[in-house]
Amino acid sequence: MTLDFNQLKYLVMAAQNGDAQAYEKFLAAIHPYLTTIIRRKLSNILDVEDIAQNCLIGIHKSLPTFDPSRALAPWLNAIISYKVSDQLRSVYRRPVTKDALPANNVNESDNGPNLENKLDARHKLELISEQLPENLKRALYLTQVSGLDYSQAAKSIGISEVALRKRVSRAYKAIGEIFKGEMEKT
């Protein structure tokens, strides 16, 4: 998805001078761009249209701050990033439930013992991850389920990338130990 930012910039400048039609044209033009960017950033874990609408409102509120002597793209992308991070923060503050775990491993076309094994493995993984402390569970969920990269995930929970990597490593280690314990029991 490519946009002619120069043309859009003129529309924004016209909007800042009170031209409502130019503004409507601008918002309509950036909407597909917003959804593309949001989909790329968030994979499919959230309602893209909801966030796109929040971005449009954010752009609307920030319109007076645009300086025509500067480029439009960084201004626009900063607002999108901010709104996406804001949305992520609100989502990841909610406790992680086992329903949120991925079904990616399970393919509908699978059948027979293969599907049973996968479902069983998924169920075990759900049970094990339920035993993890909340911070480790969240770190694992963000990096392995939501499709975010480490820097985005770290930003969304307000810790450094190094700290997040440590948490993920600790989560794997804890899962290994729990799994080992389960195996020994059986």
Added chain:
Amino acid sequence: MGKEQKQSRQKPTQQLIRELAQDKSSLYRQWPYTYRCSLWFLVNLFFVLLITYGVQGFRQNFVQDLWQAPLLSAELMIGLTLSYLSGLYVFKRSIPGEKFQQKNFTPILLIFTILGVLILAAFFTPPKSTPYNGARSFCEFEILFYGLTSMVSLFFFNRLGFTQQLNKWERISIAFSVGMVPASVMQLACMFDPTHSLLFHYSPVILLVLLGNFLISIKFFKN
């Protein structure tokens, strides 16, 4: 805003776009951030001068002190410059897409270092003013209170902007911009003693960093 967002989710995007385009309240251009910051700084300075004078007045012979103690005048000028430069930085960073650059913060660090040297020099300079002249009972709380009031006004001014996730430089800048004005003015109103200044006039500025973190987390100040 939250209400607006919730409402927006219940309508199609095309309808939302039409409604936003009809809302004329955002169809204007803000003043450049330098103008806005200058206005905020002057209003803030006037407010702090007025309220400090109103509470307990200024120290006797403070004008004479300004002439006789060059360190006091220098500290005052440097403190106010630090506040203005930090304010400029905060206002600039509230514009979406303005990236953090170390060079933007360098003048602030430089002025801060000069202030540190001046405070240190005051320890080795015989006092020009009478000891305890002008001592105020709660100068540190006054600084905190005036600083917090300024912080609320700063956030309110910047609410029209788009403050991003704040990094440590921005948090420090916010505290400097709002705290250095009352701290500098208090040098004229309260006693001018280097130990007292350091402990009771400049230390509350550090506390303002923590209080700022709390204030910025309030939804009202976010866009």
